[in-house]
Amino acid sequence: MHYRSDIEIAQAAELRHIREIATEAGIPEQYLEQYGNDKAKVDYALLEELAERPDGKLILVTAITPTPAGEGKTTVSVGLADALRQLNRRVMVALREPSLGPVFGIKGGAAGGGYAQVVPMEDINLHFTGDLHAISAANNLLAALVDNHIQQGNALGLDPRRISWRRCLDMNDRQLRHIVCGLGGRADGMPREDGYDITAACEVMAVLCLARDIPDLKARLSRLIVGYTREGKAVTAADLHAAGAMTALLKHALKPNLVQTLEGTPALIHGGPFANIAHGCNSVIATQLALKLADYVVTEAGFGADLGAEKFFDIKCRMAGLQPAAVVLVATVRALKHHGGADKKALAEENLTALERGLPNLLQHAENIRNVYGLPVVVAINRFPTDTERELALLAEKCAMAGLVAVPAEVWTKGGRGGLALAEEVVRIAAEKSELRFCYDAALPIAEKLDLIARRIYHAEGADLTSAAQKQAAELTAQGYGELPICVAKTQYSFSDDAALLAAPRGFRITVRELKVNAGAGFVVALTGNIMTMPGLPKRPAAEQIDVEADGRITGLF
Numbered sequence: 001m002h003y004r005s006d007i008e009i010a011q012a013a014e015l016r017h018i019r020e021i022a023t024e025a026g027i028p029e030q031y032l033e034q035y036g037n038d039k040a041k042v043d044y045a046l047l048e049e050l051a052e053r054p055d056g057k058l059i060l061v062t063a064i065t066p067t068p069a070g071e072g073k074t075t076v077s078v079g080l081a082d083a084l085r086q087l088n089r090r091v092m093v094a095l096r097e098p099s100l101g102p103v104f105g106i107k108g109g110a111a112g113g114g115y116a117q118v119v120p121m122e123d124i125n126l127h128f129t130g131d132l133h134a135i136s137a138a139n140n141l142l143a144a145l146v147d148n149h150i151q152q153g154n155a156l157g158l159d160p161r162r163i164s165w166r167r168c169l170d171m172n173d174r175q176l177r178h179i180v181c182g183l184g185g186r187a188d189g190m191p192r193e194d195g196y197d198i199t200a201a202c203e204v205m206a207v208l209c210l211a212r213d214i215p216d217l218k219a220r221l222s223r224l225i226v227g228y229t230r231e232g233k234a235v236t237a238a239d240l241h242a243a244g245a246m247t248a249l250l251k252h253a254l255k256p257n258l259v260q261t262l263e264g265t266p267a268l269i270h271g272g273p274f275a276n277i278a279h280g281c282n283s284v285i286a287t288q289l290a291l292k293l294a295d296y297v298v299t300e301a302g303f304g305a306d307l308g309a310e311k312f313f314d315i316k317c318r319m320a321g322l323q324p325a326a327v328v329l330v331a332t333v334r335a336l337k338h339h340g341g342a343d344k345k346a347l348a349e350e351n352l353t354a355l356e357r358g359l360p361n362l363l364q365h366a367e368n369i370r371n372v373y374g375l376p377v378v379v380a381i382n383r384f385p386t387d388t389e390r391e392l393a394l395l396a397e398k399c400a401m402a403g404l405v406a407v408p409a410e411v412w413t414k415g416g417r418g419g420l421a422l423a424e425e426v427v428r429i430a431a432e433k434s435e436l437r438f439c440y441d442a443a444l445p446i447a448e449k450l451d452l453i454a455r456r457i458y459h460a461e462g463a464d465l466t467s468a469a470q471k472q473a474a475e476l477t478a479q480g481y482g483e484l485p486i487c488v489a490k491t492q493y494s495f496s497d498d499a500a501l502l503a504a505p506r507g508f509r510i511t512v513r514e515l516k517v518n519a520g521a522g523f524v525v526a527l528t529g530n531i532m533t534m535p536g537l538p539k540r541p542a543a544e545q546i547d548v549e550a551d552g553r554i555t556g557l558f
Helices: 006-012 018-025 073-086 100-104 121-125 131-151 203-210 214-222 243-250 284-293 305-320 333-339 352-372 389-401 411-430 446-456 467-478
Strands: 032-034 040-042 057-063 091-095 116-119 158-163 167-169 179-181 192-194 196-198 225-229 234-236 257-261 266-269 296-300 324-331 377-382 406-409 463-465 486-489 510-518 523-528
Touching: 006 116, 006 121, 018 032, 018 040, 018 257, 018 266, 057 073, 057 305, 057 352, 057 411, 073 091, 073 116, 073 257, 073 296, 073 324, 073 377, 073 406, 073 411, 091 284, 116 121, 116 257, 116 411, 131 158, 131 167, 131 203, 131 225, 131 243, 158 192, 203 214, 203 243, 203 305, 214 243, 266 284, 284 296, 284 305, 296 411, 305 324, 305 352, 305 486, 324 333, 324 352, 324 411, 333 352, 333 389, 352 377, 352 389, 377 389, 377 411, 389 406, 406 411, 446 463, 446 467, 446 486, 446 510, 463 467, 467 510
Parallel strands: 057 296, 057 324, 091 266, 091 296, 167 196, 324 377, 377 406, 463 510, 486 523
Antiparallel strands: 032 040, 040 257, 158 225, 179 192, 225 234, 257 266, 510 523
16 A cells, blocks of 8 residues: 655645634734744743633653654644544644754654644744744854853953853754864964754753743843853853843744644644753743643653653653643554564564563553653554554553553544544543652752652663762752752663663663753753764765755655
C-alpha cells in the first residue's frame, strides 16, 4: 500500500483563514497579528483580559524512551486534540517550534505526521515567524557585546579564559563546537577559545519559554551570566547593559504563534528547547493562554518521560504553578521490540519475546508518572500497519496487569477519528482528582536533588559528581544558586547516561561531569555522559532530499 508523505498530505489540505481559527478559539481580532492568511501571533496582553477565567484541563503527552523506530508524541498530541474536538470539547493544542537542526539533520520536524499534523507544515518546520532567528540574534548580540567590552578596555575585568557565554546557530554544525576567534590582529579582537551551541539549547531559548511578560523577560535576560572576573565575580548581561537591546529583539518572538491542525483545531506553537540538553517544553505564555481559551489543552514534552516530562513537572510546572490533569504515555510496538533487543531491520516482524523484554521501559515510565508525580496516566499505542493482533493483545494484557489502560491510536492514518477512544479515556481520567507532586524539594542541596532524580526517575543506584562537578556545586551554592531546580542534560536513548542500555536497566549510576547555572532561566544544568550542546549532521542528512519545484512547492520535507 502506498501512503502519501506528510508533506503531500499537508499540501493537499484546504486551510481555514487564520481569523476563523482565532474566532473559534475566542481570540479577539485586536490581539491578532497576522503573518499571511494561515499564521498569526497572539498578543499575550490577552492574558490580562482573561485573568478571571478558570483554567481548562492540562493534558501532557509524553513517551517511552525513544528509539530509531519512532514513537510519535507530536502526532498523537495533534490527533488527540482533533479527537477531543470531535467529542465537542473546546480544545487547543500547545506545541514547541521545530529547530532547523533536526529538520535538515536526522530526526525530522515537529509538526506531527500523516493526518495528524499542524499546518502549514513547511512554514512551521522552516522559518515560521522568525522566533528562533530572533533568539539566535539576541544570544549573539550579547556575545558580541562581551568581546567588544574586552576590546574597549575591559572595565569589568572579565577574564577572557572564563567567558562562559557561547554563540549559537539554529543548525547542526559540529565544526563550530570548539573554535578560536579574534584572529587577525589587534583590530579584530582578542584571540580566545569559544564555541557554538544550537539555538534550541541556548539559555535565551529557555528564558523566552519561561518568561511571563516583557518585564519578566527583561529581568531574566539581565541575570544571564556571561563569564567571571579573575577574582571569580560573575559578570552579567545587566553589567554590560545588554538586556534592553536583547528584549527589543525578542519583543515579537515572545508572542505565541497561532496555526491550525489539518482538521482546523486551534494550535499555539511557541518556543523550541530540546529536552535532552535543555528543558524541552513549549512556552509558559502559550500554555497559560491556551488554558484560558480552552477546556482541554494538549501539550507535549520532548523525548522520553525521564527527560521531557520530568522537566515539564519539576521545572515548568514548578515555576509557572501549572497543575496537569492527566498524562498520555505514547508507545509503539516497534519501539518496545527494539528495547527488547530486536534488530532494527526486523521490527516489522512479529516478535512477542522481544516485545515482552522491552515492556519494562514503558512500565517504568508509567510507574514514575503515577507514583512519583501522583498523576493519572493512559498508554497510547501509536499503531503501525505491521503491528500484529497478538502483539497488541500482549501489550494490552501486560499494561492491564500493571493497572494501566492501553488504548490503540490510529491518528496517523485516520486523524481525529483514529483517536476517539483515546480521547474518551483522557476525558475520564482527567476528571479524577489528583495533585502534582515534585520529584524533589528544590531547597535540597544540588547533589541530593541529582541523586533523587537518578534514583526515583532513572531507577539508578545514585548519582556521582566528578571532582570538578563537586567543586562547581559548592561554588554555585555559595553564589546563591543551590536552591534552583535541576535540568539534566542526558542521552535521550536510555534511562541511564549510556545510550546502549535499553529497556529498564538496573545496577548503574549516573555520572555528572559538569554543572553550570542558567541564572536567567532559573535552573542548574547538570551535564552527564558525552552529551553535546551542538549536534552534528548524520552521514546522509535530510537536507539532501529537500528541494523546491519551479512553482515554489517544497518537496522532500518528510
